[in-house]
Amino acid sequence: MTFARLLDLAHPHRTALALMVLLTLLEAAAVLLVPALGGWMAGEVLTATGSFLGPVACLLLVLTLLALLRTTSGIISGRTSARVLAHLRTKVHDHLQCLPLSFHQRHSQGDLLALSTYEISRLGDFLAVTLAALPAQLLTAIGAVVLMSRIDAALAVAVPILVPVFYLGLKMLGRHLRRIAQEHQKAEAAIVAAASEDLAMLSAIKSFTRESETARRFAERVTVSRNLLIKETDIYAILGPVTSLLAGIGAVALLASGGGSLQSGEISPSAMVSFFLYAALLTRPVAELSHVYGQVQSAKGTLSRLGAILDTATESDPATPHPLGRMRGQITFENVTFCYPGRDPVLRGLSLSLRPGETLALTGPNGAGKSTLVSLLLRLEVPECGTIRLDGVDIRTVALQDLRRQIAWVPQRPLLFDGSIRENIAFGRAGATDTEIERAARLAQAHDFIGDLPHGYDTEIGEHGVRLSGGQGQRIVLARAILKDPAILILDEATSMYDLNGETAFVAAAAAAFRDRTVILITHRPATLALADRIVVLERGQVVAPRTAA
Numbered sequence: 001m002t003f004a005r006l007l008d009l010a011h012p013h014r015t016a017l018a019l020m021v022l023l024t025l026l027e028a029a030a031v032l033l034v035p036a037l038g039g040w041m042a043g044e045v046l047t048a049t050g051s052f053l054g055p056v057a058c059l060l061l062v063l064t065l066l067a068l069l070r071t072t073s074g075i076i077s078g079r080t081s082a083r084v085l086a087h088l089r090t091k092v093h094d095h096l097q098c099l100p101l102s103f104h105q106r107h108s109q110g111d112l113l114a115l116s117t118y119e120i121s122r123l124g125d126f127l128a129v130t131l132a133a134l135p136a137q138l139l140t141a142i143g144a145v146v147l148m149s150r151i152d153a154a155l156a157v158a159v160p161i162l163v164p165v166f167y168l169g170l171k172m173l174g175r176h177l178r179r180i181a182q183e184h185q186k187a188e189a190a191i192v193a194a195a196s197e198d199l200a201m202l203s204a205i206k207s208f209t210r211e212s213e214t215a216r217r218f219a220e221r222v223t224v225s226r227n228l229l230i231k232e233t234d235i236y237a238i239l240g241p242v243t244s245l246l247a248g249i250g251a252v253a254l255l256a257s258g259g260g261s262l263q264s265g266e267i268s269p270s271a272m273v274s275f276f277l278y279a280a281l282l283t284r285p286v287a288e289l290s291h292v293y294g295q296v297q298s299a300k301g302t303l304s305r306l307g308a309i310l311d312t313a314t315e316s317d318p319a320t321p322h323p324l325g326r327m328r329g330q331i332t333f334e335n336v337t338f339c340y341p342g343r344d345p346v347l348r349g350l351s352l353s354l355r356p357g358e359t360l361a362l363t364g365p366n367g368a369g370k371s372t373l374v375s376l377l378l379r380l381e382v383p384e385c386g387t388i389r390l391d392g393v394d395i396r397t398v399a400l401q402d403l404r405r406q407i408a409w410v411p412q413r414p415l416l417f418d419g420s421i422r423e424n425i426a427f428g429r430a431g432a433t434d435t436e437i438e439r440a441a442r443l444a445q446a447h448d449f450i451g452d453l454p455h456g457y458d459t460e461i462g463e464h465g466v467r468l469s470g471g472q473g474q475r476i477v478l479a480r481a482i483l484k485d486p487a488i489l490i491l492d493e494a495t496s497m498y499d500l501n502g503e504t505a506f507v508a509a510a511a512a513a514f515r516d517r518t519v520i521l522i523t524h525r526p527a528t529l530a531l532a533d534r535i536v537v538l539e540r541g542q543v544v545a546p547r548t549a550a
């Protein structure tokens with residue numbers, strides 16, 4: 001399963017990976033020639049025939065070929081690695097974007113961040129560098145063993161005994177290493193989660209003077225990760241040299257046993273030198289293969305977490321979606337019941353209708369289910385039972401993007417990104433002109449404060465709009481929604497941070513902003529309630545007191 005996932009991820013890069021494998025195999029074949037040529041050259045020198053120009057020339061040729069192959073494979077490996085990483089990152093990012101909000105509410109952001117950055121980068125290297133070079137490592141190791149056994153047949157008996165022992169040792173160590181690697185990846189995720197939360201909470205941390213507790217909590221997580229990393233690197237540091245040493249000892253023992261053959265003349269000096277060089281050559285792939293074993297364990301963990309995410313169903317459209325043109329804005333909730341996992345129902349058989357062009361104020365106690373109602377209308381959540389219709393069309397039968405294009409939603413917390421004010425407003429509609437952006441900003445009562453900023457609409461507002469006040473952020477987000485020019489506008493406490501003048505001005509301008517659309521105002525504020533044609537009170541998931549505004 002894990003292997004199938006790996007093949008799937010490698011598929012778009014198969015040509016480059018195959019080329020890498022081919023080049024490294026050629027490189028391994030060239031490397032295997034070096035001991036033979038070395039032995040030949042040594043033989044010529046030791047027998048003092050003086051005719052060692054032939055082997056020297058061959059050796060130089062092979063070394064030049066090796067340098068060329070290594071340069072080419074180095075370039076291809078670097079490029080493939082960068083491409084694999086970019087592909088994995090965008091694949092995971094795009095998939096995360098398409099997963100329902102309920103998935104994100106169940107998973108830690110830190111875990112997802114660690115997976116899509118640090119873990120994926122390790123996996124990319126594993127795929128494009130380590131695995132691509134694996135066939136060449138095997139060829140070098142097997143080639144060296146075969147060529148050594150041709151020189152001294154005793155090796156042909158020793159190898160089948162040594163290999164399973166070596167493999168079993170690696171397997172035992174590998175299990176231990178996998179557990180440590182998994183714990184380390186979890187610890188890294190916890191660090192990312194704490195770092196991003198601490199930065200998001202910074203003003204609260206400062207005002208409640210919780211710096212030392214925050215630092216202690218962070219240091220604890222760092223210590224856990226540090227200790228696991230030390231364990232991991234210790235094992236890697238021991239594994240390589242120890243396997244080299246074992247392979248070396250084996251080779252030297254065989255070499256020593258070959259000493260007799262040299263004296264008895266069964267083996268020539270040049271064959272003896274070649275044998276020794278093959279033995280030295282063998283230690284490198286053996287040590288690297290042991291390293292690969294550890295990396296395989298770590299990659300398995302990443303692949304299984306990645307698989308769990310990539311196998312989670314994304315938001316989907318019906319097979320033949322009902323086409324939607326510009327809607328009139330009639331909304332009907334029919335007997336809708338919904339509950340979050342493990343919670344009591346938030347909405348209980350709720351029925352509610354809005355006429356096209358109507359402005360409805362939705363009010364009621366905190367936690368009554370008002371925002372949840374909006375999530376259901378946007379199909380961010382799906383009701384357990386009941387039907388929601390737009391202009392009489394069941395929203396389950398339409399394509400998600402078609403549905404969401406009809407609706408502009410201003411959530412309780414302004415969602416702003418690191419960019420200019422212009423970019424943040426233009427996020428509402430691709431291709432909007434500066435005039436349209438300015439008109440939306442005027443309706444949202446944002447134009448005047450924007451004009452007072454040093455760079456006006458080009459002012460950079462920082463991550464999450466940190467360089468704006470709460471009320472200014474709300475005005476930008478409201479302008480964005482107005483710019484979208486939707487059939488349905490939903491304002492969820494969208495003016496809660498407006499100052500009195502701003503709110504009064506918005507109420508005065510609201511007729512223009514609300515013209516020709518259905519509006520849902522979720523609010524407790526009397527000034528905003530006064531904008532509504534009708535006020536509906538939601539309590540414990542049900543409509544309790546609909547009444548007409550005076």
Ligand SMILES: Nc1ncnc2c1ncn2[C@@H]1O[C@H](COP(=O)(O)OP(=O)(O)OP(=O)(O)O)[C@@H](O)[C@H]1O
Pocket residue numbers: 105340341343346364365366367368369370371372373
């Ligand atoms: N993702 C979630 N998982 C579990 N429960 C949730 C989730 N989101 C909201 N709830 C719960 O659902 C209930 C309704 O929440 P909702 O946000 O719809 O209320 P609301 O009427 O908009 O409240 P407020 O006036 O405070 O904005 C609350 O009890 C809340 O705790």
